[in-house]
Amino acid sequence: MKQVAHIIATLTIIGIVAGGSLSLVNNWAAPKIALNQKAETERAIYLVHLDGKRYEEIKNSGFEVYKVFNESDSSVGYSLVYSGNGFQGKIKLMIGLTEDLNKITSIEILEQSETPGLGTKILEPPYKDQYKGLSPNPVIKLIKGVEPSNPNEVKAITGATISSRSVVAIVNEGTAKLKSLENKGASK
Amino acid sequence: MKKQVTLLREFTKGLWEINPTFKQILGMCPTLAVTVSAINGIAMALATTFVLVFSSLFISLVRKWIPNQVRIASYIVIIATFVTIVDLVMKAQFVELSKALGPFIPLIVVNCIILGRAEAFASKNNALRSVLDALGNGAGFLISLFVLGSIRELIGSRSILGYQVLPNGFEPWIIMILPAGAFLTLGLMMGFANMFIERKKNLERESLIAQYKRAGREEITEEVLKEAGV
Numbered sequence: 001m002k003q004v005a006h007i008i009a010t011l012t013i014i015g016i017v018a019g020g021s022l023s024l025v026n027n028w029a030a031p032k033i034a035l036n037q038k039a040e041t042e043r044a045i046y047l048v049h050l051d052g053k054r055y056e057e058i059k060n061s062g063f064e065v066y067k068v069f070n071e072s073d074s075s076v077g078y079s080l081v082y083s084g085n086g087f088q089g090k091i092k093l094m095i096g097l098t099e100d101l102n103k104i105t106s107i108e109i110l111e112q113s114e115t116p117g118l119g120t121k122i123l124e125p126p127y128k129d130q131y132k133g134l135s136p137n138p139v140i141k142l143i144k145g146v147e148p149s150n151p152n153e154v155k156a157i158t159g160a161t162i163s164s165r166s167v168v169a170i171v172n173e174g175t176a177k178l179k180s181l182e183n184k185g186a187s188k
Numbered sequence: 189m190k191k192q193v194t195l196l197r198e199f200t201k202g203l204w205e206i207n208p209t210f211k212q213i214l215g216m217c218p219t220l221a222v223t224v225s226a227i228n229g230i231a232m233a234l235a236t237t238f239v240l241v242f243s244s245l246f247i248s249l250v251r252k253w254i255p256n257q258v259r260i261a262s263y264i265v266i267i268a269t270f271v272t273i274v275d276l277v278m279k280a281q282f283v284e285l286s287k288a289l290g291p292f293i294p295l296i297v298v299n300c301i302i303l304g305r306a307e308a309f310a311s312k313n314n315a316l317r318s319v320l321d322a323l324g325n326g327a328g329f330l331i332s333l334f335v336l337g338s339i340r341e342l343i344g345s346r347s348i349l350g351y352q353v354l355p356n357g358f359e360p361w362i363i364m365i366l367p368a369g370a371f372l373t374l375g376l377m378m379g380f381a382n383m384f385i386e387r388k389k390n391l392e393r394e395s396l397i398a399q400y401k402r403a404g405r406e407e408i409t410e411e412v413l414k415e416a417g418v
Binding site for chain 2: 003006007010014015018021022025028029030032033036040116117118
């Protein structure tokens with residue numbers, strides 16, 4: 001009996017001390033972590049809209065989307081965070097779209113875990129920059145081998161077709177979601 | 189009563205003699221996973237050392253009050269507390285590193301180096317010795333992770349600590365920054381480490397045999413050699 005009491009007392013004291021010290025550290029760290037995350041989103045939003053100066057989050061959309069404004073406070077379009085499956089794991093993108101959703105300003109890869117040297121080529125300008133000025137209407141198409149001839153075509157990376165296709169799929173899906181959101185907003 | 193070793197030995201033994209990576213073969217998961225670059229290896233080893241030192245210190249201070257039946261549970265709570273502190277501090281102050289190391293910081297909780305040293309050393313020795321032992325093991329872990337990370341970064345991305353060392357003409361071996369490269373490098377490093385240790389042992393043995401022969405001692409049996417500790 002005495003031993004049981006000893007065991008319970010030991011574990012309780014250790015638990016209380018551990019919990020207490022963690023809450024102290026968390027009190028200090030939590031605001032800093034939140035600030036870091038905010039700074040990171042902000043950086044990503046302006047990466048796809050270089051003339052952006054201010055942004056507003058569009059709430060109740062079910063996903064992360066921001067309306068971006070320029071220096072003279074007129075809207076330059078949308079920054080949309082969307083993710084989907086890549087070759088090995090999640091790919092998270094920041095997609096920049098113009099106000100009328102007819103043109104992609106550029107895309108930025110926020111998170112990925114593709115194969116180094118192959119799939120990670122989606123991070124490099126030869127692939128990524130293809131999205132600059134691309135038209136997402138009706139959808140973006142991935143083509144292999146030949147050079148793109150239409151404004152809605154993206155050339156696949158040799159040896160990383162799945163990664164290239166994933167990015168296209170994510171951009172298409174995200175754009176479609178945003179379009180339907182706009183339509184709903186217009187009909188209201 | 190077991191033989192007391194000097195305080196300096198408590199520290200230095202972790203560097204080589206019982207090096208966590210090469211001799212105890214503990215903590216293999218972070219060793220293999222995060223060493224794609226030297227800086228990742230250093231950060232991982234420093235985070236582990238911090239947890240190791242503080243948990244060893246606390247465990248050795250409270251070792252006499254903890255009932256035997258719940259010692260592992262108690263150690264894990266103490267270790268987990270320090271790991272969470274490290275994780276929060278890194279997320280708040282070193283965002284990039286925290287991102288690069290990903291889930292391996294929270295996973296320090298189950299790094300066997302820490303529980304291993306707690307169980308094998310800190311629970312039996314006083315605070316000063318435990319801290320020295322933890323520092324030694326941490327330093328040993330740091331050395332092996334830094335070397336492993338440097339080799340993989342050098343061949344896999346041509347640089348060390350972010351500075352390009354090999355010329356552009358050298359085509360990086362992508363395999364070195366993939367998991368396979370970690371296994372290959374670690375295996376070779378362990379092989380070389382053990383080769384040197386064996387060779388050193390053999391030399392000591394031979395010199396002792398020669399010494400005995402000079403002294404005119406005829407029978408050199410295995411037992412005699414064992415007694416001399418070689």
